[in-house]
Amino acid sequence: MDVREVPGVGAKTADRLAELDDPEQALSEGDVAAIARAPGISDGRAARIARAAIRHRHGDDGEFLATDRARELYRDALGLLQERAVTDYAARRLETLYPSASESRVAEVRGFAERAMGREPDPDVLEALAGVEPLEAPGDVRVRDRCLATSNAEAYSAARDAVPEMSVELVDDARGLAELARGYSTVVALDERFAGVEVEGDVRVEPRALDDPERIVPERTLAFFARNRGPLRAAAAVAREAGLDAPLEPDALDDALAELNDDGTVAGDEELRRLTDAVDDLDAAVSMAESVANDRLRAAIEDRDVTVEGADLLSLVERGAGVDSLLERELADEYAAAVDAARDHLVDALDLADHTDIARRAFADDPTFPVEHDERAVSRLREELTAARDRRATARKRDLAADLADLREPAHELVDAGLELDVELAVARFAADFDCTMPTFEGRGIAIEGGRSPLLDVPFEEVEPVDYGIEGVALLSGVNSGGKTSTLDLVGLVVVLGQMGLPVPAESARLERFEALHYQAKSQGTLDAGAFEATLREFGDLVVGSDRRLVLVDELESITEPGASAVIIAGILEALAEGDSTAVFVSHLAAEIRAECTIDVTVDGIEAVGLEDGELVVNRSPRKDHLARSTPELIVEKLARGGDAEDGAFYEALLAKFDGGESR
Structure with missing residues (x-):
C-alpha cells in the first residue's frame, strides 16, 4: 500500500512514515504500534491513520454511520470496549474497529474477535499489563567523553546526521588529533589517511564507523533499554503469565536488563565501580x-x-x-x-x-x-583515572550494547504482543461481561433473541432480556417508559457491533448486511418551519436509491402537529417499503399512521400487563402485530374494575373509547 494513497496522509506525514522500516506493511495491517514509532506520530494520530488505511484497503467509504445518533451509538459501544482495556495503547487501537459495509472488513474483524473470545482474562495478566506501554526512543542522549574527527567536510556533515549524540570535529592533521585527544578520552578518526599516525591518547582510526553508529555510540542502545526498562519487564511478565509465544525468552530479557542501571550505565562491574x-x-x-x-x-x-x-x-x-x-x-x-x-x-x-x-x-x-x-x-592522577574509567565504561557499554542490540527488535515485538493481547482481552472481557455471542449474517431483516442492552442506566444483570425481529418496515408502539427507545437502542447497538465484526449482547442474533444505519433520535419539542423542512429533506434523501439501510426513528411525530405527523410518517414508511430498507418507527400514533398508510404496515407493541403499586408492569419484548395499550388506558381500566357502582359506568364508558386495546 502506497503511503500517499491513504486518505488524510499528507506529504509531511508521509515523510515521517517513510522513516519506518516497512511503512507499507504497517499501513496494510493497520498496525498502530508500528505507525506510532514514526517520528512525531502520537498513538491517537496513529490510530486515525491506521483506520484510514484499513478503510482504503477494504474500499470502505466510511459512511455507514449516517446520523448523529448512529455515531453516538457507536461511540457508546466503543466506550464500553475501551473501558475494558488496561493500556492507553489498547484503547487507541480499539478505535480502528468501526461498523463497516465492507464484507471483507467485517470478516477480518470477526476472525480477530473469535480468537479474542477464546482468551481468559487472567487477573495476573491484567495486573502485568498495567505496566506495558509502547517503547520510546530516547532523544536526550549526549556523549561528552568521546568525539569524531575528520578533515573532510562531506564526512563531517554525514557524521553530524548519523551520530547527533557526539561532537564532530574538523581537523587538518595529526596535531589537530593530538589536541582533541587531550580533551577527550577517545577520538574516533574517520579518515583512513590518519592510519599509522602515532598520537598520545586513545585515538582510533575507523573509516567505516558511520556504517554502524551504535557501535561507536553504545549509549544509544543502552539508553533505549534503560528508558524502557519498566515496560519491557512488564511485557516479559505478561508473556510468562499469559503463555505467549514470545519472540525472545522473558527471563533472558530480565537478565540482560539487570546488567543496566536506570541511567543507562553498566551495572555490576566492580572494576568500573x-x-x-x-x-x-x-x-x-x-x-x-x-x-x-x-x-x-x-x-x-x-x-x-x-x-x-x-x-x-x-x-x-x-x-x-x-x-x-x-x-x-x-x-x-x-x-x-x-x-x-x-x-x-x-x-x-x-x-x-x-x-x-x-x-x-x-x-x-x-x-x-x-x-x-x-x-x-x-x-x-585524576586524568589517568578518568581516562581509565571512561575507557572501561566505553568497553563495557560496547559489550553490553552488542548483546542488547540483537534484542531490540524482539523487544519491540514482545511489547507489541503484550499490547495486542490487551486489545484481545478487552474484547474478551466485553463479551463475557455482557453475555455476548457472534451474530450470523443471512437473509433480510433482524432477529434478536435474549438481547440485553448494556447502555441502560441500571446494572447489566438487572436488564430484562428482549426478543425482537424486524423484516421490512414496522411501527413500534407501547406505553411511556415501557422500553420503546431502549429497544430501538438495542437494535441499533446490535447492528453496530455486528457490522464492526464484534460479538453482540444477546443469546442469538441474525442480521442483514446493511450498507448504512440511519437513527433519528427523538426531537426535543416541535420544530420551527426551517428545522422541519430540513428534517423532511433528510428523509427525502433517505428514501432515494437502493441501498440496504437500517432506519430507526424515535417519535418523529414530535416535530409537528399529530395529524400532520401521521400523514408524513405514513408517506415515509411507504417510500421505505418500496426500497430495500429495514425500518422501525417508534410512535404513539401507530393506529393513526396505519390508517393513513396505503400498505399493510406491521405494528408491534411493548405491552404493559398492568399496574402494581403505581408502577407499570411491562413485557419488554414487543409482541408482533399488536397495538400496545397506552398508560392512560391501563389507568382507566384499573378504575373501571375497582370503582363502585356509582362511578363505574363512567370509567367503563371511557374504557370503551379505547376500543379495549385490541389488536387491529
Whole structure:
C-alpha cells in the first residue's frame, strides 16, 4: 500500500512514515504500534491513520454511520470496549474497529474477535499489563567523553546526521588529533589517511564507523533499554503469565536488563565501580592523606627534643633556611615515614594498585611542614583515572550494547504482543461481561433473541432480556417508559457491533448486511418551519436509491402537529417499503399512521400487563402485530374494575373509547 494513497496522509506525514522500516506493511495491517514509532506520530494520530488505511484497503467509504445518533451509538459501544482495556495503547487501537459495509472488513474483524473470545482474562495478566506501554526512543542522549574527527567536510556533515549524540570535529592533521585527544578520552578518526599516525591518547582510526553508529555510540542502545526498562519487564511478565509465544525468552530479557542501571550505565562491574569511586573520592582522599602525614609528623616533632647549636642556627639563618632545612637535617627519617604513610593511605583508600607510581607522586620527597600534595601530580592522577574509567565504561557499554542490540527488535515485538493481547482481552472481557455471542449474517431483516442492552442506566444483570425481529418496515408502539427507545437502542447497538465484526449482547442474533444505519433520535419539542423542512429533506434523501439501510426513528411525530405527523410518517414508511430498507418507527400514533398508510404496515407493541403499586408492569419484548395499550388506558381500566357502582359506568364508558386495546 502506497503511503500517499491513504486518505488524510499528507506529504509531511508521509515523510515521517517513510522513516519506518516497512511503512507499507504497517499501513496494510493497520498496525498502530508500528505507525506510532514514526517520528512525531502520537498513538491517537496513529490510530486515525491506521483506520484510514484499513478503510482504503477494504474500499470502505466510511459512511455507514449516517446520523448523529448512529455515531453516538457507536461511540457508546466503543466506550464500553475501551473501558475494558488496561493500556492507553489498547484503547487507541480499539478505535480502528468501526461498523463497516465492507464484507471483507467485517470478516477480518470477526476472525480477530473469535480468537479474542477464546482468551481468559487472567487477573495476573491484567495486573502485568498495567505496566506495558509502547517503547520510546530516547532523544536526550549526549556523549561528552568521546568525539569524531575528520578533515573532510562531506564526512563531517554525514557524521553530524548519523551520530547527533557526539561532537564532530574538523581537523587538518595529526596535531589537530593530538589536541582533541587531550580533551577527550577517545577520538574516533574517520579518515583512513590518519592510519599509522602515532598520537598520545586513545585515538582510533575507523573509516567505516558511520556504517554502524551504535557501535561507536553504545549509549544509544543502552539508553533505549534503560528508558524502557519498566515496560519491557512488564511485557516479559505478561508473556510468562499469559503463555505467549514470545519472540525472545522473558527471563533472558530480565537478565540482560539487570546488567543496566536506570541511567543507562553498566551495572555490576566492580572494576568500573572502583575507578568511578576513585575519581569521585580523589580530592577527599588526598586531603585525608595530608592529615595522616601531618598528624604523624607533628607527633614525631612533639616526641623529640631537637637541639640546634648556635653556630648551626647562625649558619641556617645566614643561608635563609627555614623549617624545611631543619626537618631535613633533624627529622629526615620521620618525615619520610610520614610521607610514606600519606602515600599508602591514598593508594589504599582509592584501591589504586594499578596506579601506584603516579599516586605516590602526589606527595614529594622534599621536606615541608605542613605536608602538602603536589597539585600537578594529583591532576595527572585524576586524568589517568578518568581516562581509565571512561575507557572501561566505553568497553563495557560496547559489550553490553552488542548483546542488547540483537534484542531490540524482539523487544519491540514482545511489547507489541503484550499490547495486542490487551486489545484481545478487552474484547474478551466485553463479551463475557455482557453475555455476548457472534451474530450470523443471512437473509433480510433482524432477529434478536435474549438481547440485553448494556447502555441502560441500571446494572447489566438487572436488564430484562428482549426478543425482537424486524423484516421490512414496522411501527413500534407501547406505553411511556415501557422500553420503546431502549429497544430501538438495542437494535441499533446490535447492528453496530455486528457490522464492526464484534460479538453482540444477546443469546442469538441474525442480521442483514446493511450498507448504512440511519437513527433519528427523538426531537426535543416541535420544530420551527426551517428545522422541519430540513428534517423532511433528510428523509427525502433517505428514501432515494437502493441501498440496504437500517432506519430507526424515535417519535418523529414530535416535530409537528399529530395529524400532520401521521400523514408524513405514513408517506415515509411507504417510500421505505418500496426500497430495500429495514425500518422501525417508534410512535404513539401507530393506529393513526396505519390508517393513513396505503400498505399493510406491521405494528408491534411493548405491552404493559398492568399496574402494581403505581408502577407499570411491562413485557419488554414487543409482541408482533399488536397495538400496545397506552398508560392512560391501563389507568382507566384499573378504575373501571375497582370503582363502585356509582362511578363505574363512567370509567367503563371511557374504557370503551379505547376500543379495549385490541389488536387491529
